[in-house]
Amino acid sequence: MIDFSNLLDNLLLNSSKKKKIDFLSDYFQSQTQQNKIWALSILSKSFVNKLVKVKDIKELLKGKVDEDLFLYSYDYVGDLAETFSLLWPKDNSKIINSQSLSSFMSSLEKQTSKDDLIIFLTNHFSTCLPNEIYTTIKILLGGLRVGVSNELLKESLSKIGSRSKEEIEENWYGFSFPYNGFFEWLNGESLPKQFNSKDLFHSFMLSNPFNENLIKKIEIKNYTCEYKWDGIRGQITVSKNGKIYSRNGEDITSSFPELKIKSDKVSVLDGELVVKKENTIFSFNELQKRIGRKKVSKKILSDLPVHFICYDILFFNNLDVRKLPFFERRVFLQNYIKKLNHPNISISPLINFVSWSELRSIKENSFNNHIEGIMLKNKNSIYKSGRPALCWYKWKRDPFLEDFIIMYAQRGHGKRSSFYSDFTFGCWIENKINTLVPIGKAYSGFTNDELKKLDKWVRDNTLERFGPVRSVKPGLVVEIAFDNLNFSNRHKSGIALRFPRINRIRWDKPIEEVCILDDIKKLIN
Amino acid sequence: MKNWLIKKKSGLFCEPGNFYIDPIRPVDSALITHAHTDHARPNNKKILATKETINIMKIRYQDNYCKTKQQIKYGEKININGVHVKFVPAGHIIGSAQILLEYKGEKVIVSGDYKRRYDKTCQPFEINKCDTFITEATFALPVFNHPNDKIEVKKIIDSIKGNSDQVHLIGVYALGKCQRLICLLRDLGFDETIYLHGALLKISNYYETEEIDLGSLKNVTEIKDFKGGELVLCPPSALHDRWSQKFKNVIKGFVSGWMTIRQRIKQKNINLPIVISDHADWNELIDTVKEVSPENVLVTHGREEALLSFLKKKGYNCGSLNLLGFEDEDD
Structure with missing residues (x-):
C-alpha cells in the first residue's frame, strides 16, 4: 500500500501533466495485476465506499484526541484525511510492514457492515504509518484531489500497452471493476466475450471558450450558431435497455424516466436537459430539483417535466455517424427527431446570421433565464470527444x-x-x-x-x-x-x-x- | 502580569523600565530577543541585546541598525529603573534569548521564539521559573510533531545521490536554518562544496567568525554552469523567483516546519519537503509550559486558540497576547 501512497503524493506534488503521466504509467508497469485493478478503480473513482462517511471517520478520533484540538487542527490543515493521519496516536511498536494495496482492499471489501468496518479500520490504523492512514481515508471518502482526471488516466494507460488513447476512450465505459480482460486487451488481446458495446456511454465533445481574437482567425461562413441552453448536458442512448448518461458518464436514467427510450436499434443523442412545461423553460434552480433522484414522484413528473434539447447525434439506428461532418449529422438528427416524435425531445434550432456584429448582438440579447449565450460550431467538424481545437466555441453573454x-x-x-x-x-x-x-x-x-x-x-x-x-x-x-x-x-x-x-x-x-x-x-x- | 507590561502599537512595552521588547517600529529603547528581521528591526535609538544579535543586525542594517547599543551576556543581570533584566538562551538561533523581567518581586519571561531540540549553532533553551510566561505559538497544533532532524537531512543526501543529474535547490531561512542545516549535513558526512545565495553567504561567514565550522562554501555566482548533483541553498523567496531560473533541471526543496502539511508543500510548489524547524512543536510547547510551571501563560503569534484551549482545560490561567507584526507563516 505504501507504493500507492507514494503514487498519490507524487501526483499531488507534481503539477506537470507529463510527470503525472510518468508516475502513473510507472506504477501500472511495476505492479501486480491485482494492485493495478484496485488502483485503476480508485483513481477512476469507480470504487465507492458506502459504509462509512465523514462523520464516522471523525467519530473514530473521539476519546483519542480532544475535540476542540481536532477542530482547530482540521480548520488549519484543511483536509480531513491529513488531519486524521497526523492526529491518530502513534505506537511505533505496533507498526507492521505495509501490506499490498490489493490485500488491503480485499480485506476492506470483506467488511459488510459499518460496525465491522469501523473495527477493521481501528486495527488497521494502529498498525500502519501516517501516510497509509491518509491514503486509506482518501480511498474511503473519495475526493483524492491529486489532479488525475479520467482523461489523464486514459493517456497514461495508452503508454503501457499497445492501445491508442482513442481506442481506450471508445471502450472505457464498457469495462468496470474487476476489469476482466482490460489489461490483457491493453496488451493487444481482443475484447472479452461478455463485453457489451451497445449501451456504452460516449465521452462528450466539448467546446472551447470564444475570444475576440478568433474573429480574425476563423472563417465565419464555416460556422453555425445555436443557443447555449442553461441546463445539464446529457446523452440519451436509445437501445434495448434505454439509458441516460450525465456529462461524466454517470447513469442517470432513473432520475429522468420520461427520456428512457427502448429500441432494437442503437441511437445516441447529445443534448441539454432542461425543465419545460407548456412551452416555458424553467430556470436552472427548478432543474436542480430533478437531479440525483432515484425515484421520481408523479407530482414532480407533472410539476417539473424534463425536456431534452438535442444538439447532436452520434449513432443513427446502429450507424456510427461521428466521423461525418456536423452539417451531415444534423440531417440525420433532424430525420431521427422527426421520426421519434417524442413530446419531451426537440432539436436545438440553428440561428441565422451573416456577420460577427450580428452574432454579438444575438449573444448579448439572448438574456433569458435559461440561455447562457451562444455556441458556434464548425460545419465540417466531426464528433470527437474532448475539446478539439477549431471545432466548437462557446460564447457566453458578458456576465x-x-x-x-x-x-x-x-x-x-x-x-x-x-x-x-x-x-x-x-x-x-x-x-x-x-x-x-x-x-x-x-x-x-x-x-x-x-x-x-x-x-x-x-x-x-x-x-x-x-x-x-x-x-x-x-x-x-x-x-x-x-x-x-x-x-x-x-x-x-x-x-x-x-x-x-x-x-x-x-x-x-x-x-x-x-x-x-x-x-x-x-x-x- | 500586572499593569507594568503592556501592549502598545509599537509592541510590548515595559512601563517602569521605559523600554519595548522586539518593537515593530522604531522606538527610543528596545530589548531584542533575536536577530530575525520580524523581531529585530532597524532605526531604534537604543538597543539592548546579545553580542550575536547586535552583530547580525549590524551586518543586515549597516548604519541603520541603531543609534546606541548595549551588549548583554547570557545570565548577566541589569537593572533598568528598578526592573531587573536578564537574558537566557532560547535555543532558537545564534544569540537568541528569552528575556526575564522582574519588577517588585514579580517575574515575567518573554521567551521570544524558541525550540527545544539540539542545535549545534546555538545554546540550548534554559528553563527558568516565573509568574508569567509569554510563549510563541507558531506550531501550536497537535498535528505538528517535528520528526528527527537526521532522518530529514538524510532525505536531501539520498535525493542528491539518486538524482545526480539534477541541481538541488533548497530554500532555507538565511539566518539560523541555513547554518543549522549545513552543520547537520556535515555531521552526516556530506563533505561536498555547498553553494549559497549571496544573502545566505553573508550570514554564514559571520557564523564562521563565531567559530562554527560550516565546511566548504561558495557563492552561487562563482559557478557559471551547474551540471547536476550540486547542492544550492537559497532564501525561500528565491525558490520561485527569476533568480532560480538560471538552474535547469532542478529539484526544489524547502526546509521548514510547515512541510509537515501536504497542501503547504503543494502551495509552495516543492518537490523535496524537509521538516526541520527552529520552533518548538506541539508537545515541546506543552512540555515547556509544564516545566516552567508559571501561574499565568500568555500566548502570542501563531495558532494561539488551540494552545489556549488546551492550557485552559489543564487549569492554567492563560490568555492571548496577540502581538502583531510577527511573520506568521515564516518558520
Whole structure:
C-alpha cells in the first residue's frame, strides 16, 4: 500500500501533466495485476465506499484526541484525511510492514457492515504509518484531489500497452471493476466475450471558450450558431435497455424516466436537459430539483417535466455517424427527431446570421433565464470527444457585474487550505444602509497575491468566529461577476446568483455606495 | 502580569523600565530577543541585546541598525529603573534569548521564539521559573510533531545521490536554518562544496567568525554552469523567483516546519519537503509550559486558540497576547 501512497503524493506534488503521466504509467508497469485493478478503480473513482462517511471517520478520533484540538487542527490543515493521519496516536511498536494495496482492499471489501468496518479500520490504523492512514481515508471518502482526471488516466494507460488513447476512450465505459480482460486487451488481446458495446456511454465533445481574437482567425461562413441552453448536458442512448448518461458518464436514467427510450436499434443523442412545461423553460434552480433522484414522484413528473434539447447525434439506428461532418449529422438528427416524435425531445434550432456584429448582438440579447449565450460550431467538424481545437466555441453573454460587501469568510480547502478564501458577500436591505443581507458566496476570481491580501484583511477585521467561519467588519467591497440570477426561496435574500466569482477587489470603494437588495431584484427579467 | 507590561502599537512595552521588547517600529529603547528581521528591526535609538544579535543586525542594517547599543551576556543581570533584566538562551538561533523581567518581586519571561531540540549553532533553551510566561505559538497544533532532524537531512543526501543529474535547490531561512542545516549535513558526512545565495553567504561567514565550522562554501555566482548533483541553498523567496531560473533541471526543496502539511508543500510548489524547524512543536510547547510551571501563560503569534484551549482545560490561567507584526507563516 505504501507504493500507492507514494503514487498519490507524487501526483499531488507534481503539477506537470507529463510527470503525472510518468508516475502513473510507472506504477501500472511495476505492479501486480491485482494492485493495478484496485488502483485503476480508485483513481477512476469507480470504487465507492458506502459504509462509512465523514462523520464516522471523525467519530473514530473521539476519546483519542480532544475535540476542540481536532477542530482547530482540521480548520488549519484543511483536509480531513491529513488531519486524521497526523492526529491518530502513534505506537511505533505496533507498526507492521505495509501490506499490498490489493490485500488491503480485499480485506476492506470483506467488511459488510459499518460496525465491522469501523473495527477493521481501528486495527488497521494502529498498525500502519501516517501516510497509509491518509491514503486509506482518501480511498474511503473519495475526493483524492491529486489532479488525475479520467482523461489523464486514459493517456497514461495508452503508454503501457499497445492501445491508442482513442481506442481506450471508445471502450472505457464498457469495462468496470474487476476489469476482466482490460489489461490483457491493453496488451493487444481482443475484447472479452461478455463485453457489451451497445449501451456504452460516449465521452462528450466539448467546446472551447470564444475570444475576440478568433474573429480574425476563423472563417465565419464555416460556422453555425445555436443557443447555449442553461441546463445539464446529457446523452440519451436509445437501445434495448434505454439509458441516460450525465456529462461524466454517470447513469442517470432513473432520475429522468420520461427520456428512457427502448429500441432494437442503437441511437445516441447529445443534448441539454432542461425543465419545460407548456412551452416555458424553467430556470436552472427548478432543474436542480430533478437531479440525483432515484425515484421520481408523479407530482414532480407533472410539476417539473424534463425536456431534452438535442444538439447532436452520434449513432443513427446502429450507424456510427461521428466521423461525418456536423452539417451531415444534423440531417440525420433532424430525420431521427422527426421520426421519434417524442413530446419531451426537440432539436436545438440553428440561428441565422451573416456577420460577427450580428452574432454579438444575438449573444448579448439572448438574456433569458435559461440561455447562457451562444455556441458556434464548425460545419465540417466531426464528433470527437474532448475539446478539439477549431471545432466548437462557446460564447457566453458578458456576465453581470455588481458591487457587494464581504460579510463572512471561511478557510479554503485543498491548495487554499489555511487561507481565508471562501467569501460570503451581501448588500444593504434598504436605503437606510444599516443592515446587510447575504447574497451569495464566491471562491474564485482572485490571484494568489490578492488571496494573500484578502486573507490578511480578514484576519485584521474579524468581528466574531463561528467555528471555521469568521464574520468581518463591513468594510471591503468586491465586484462580483455572475452569469445569471433568479428568484429563490432557499435564500434569505430571495434571490440566487448563478456562478458568482470575484471580478475585482474594490479596496478603495466606500461601503455606503453599494446597492440595495431591490436594485438587484430589478435585474431579474 | 500586572499593569507594568503592556501592549502598545509599537509592541510590548515595559512601563517602569521605559523600554519595548522586539518593537515593530522604531522606538527610543528596545530589548531584542533575536536577530530575525520580524523581531529585530532597524532605526531604534537604543538597543539592548546579545553580542550575536547586535552583530547580525549590524551586518543586515549597516548604519541603520541603531543609534546606541548595549551588549548583554547570557545570565548577566541589569537593572533598568528598578526592573531587573536578564537574558537566557532560547535555543532558537545564534544569540537568541528569552528575556526575564522582574519588577517588585514579580517575574515575567518573554521567551521570544524558541525550540527545544539540539542545535549545534546555538545554546540550548534554559528553563527558568516565573509568574508569567509569554510563549510563541507558531506550531501550536497537535498535528505538528517535528520528526528527527537526521532522518530529514538524510532525505536531501539520498535525493542528491539518486538524482545526480539534477541541481538541488533548497530554500532555507538565511539566518539560523541555513547554518543549522549545513552543520547537520556535515555531521552526516556530506563533505561536498555547498553553494549559497549571496544573502545566505553573508550570514554564514559571520557564523564562521563565531567559530562554527560550516565546511566548504561558495557563492552561487562563482559557478557559471551547474551540471547536476550540486547542492544550492537559497532564501525561500528565491525558490520561485527569476533568480532560480538560471538552474535547469532542478529539484526544489524547502526546509521548514510547515512541510509537515501536504497542501503547504503543494502551495509552495516543492518537490523535496524537509521538516526541520527552529520552533518548538506541539508537545515541546506543552512540555515547556509544564516545566516552567508559571501561574499565568500568555500566548502570542501563531495558532494561539488551540494552545489556549488546551492550557485552559489543564487549569492554567492563560490568555492571548496577540502581538502583531510577527511573520506568521515564516518558520
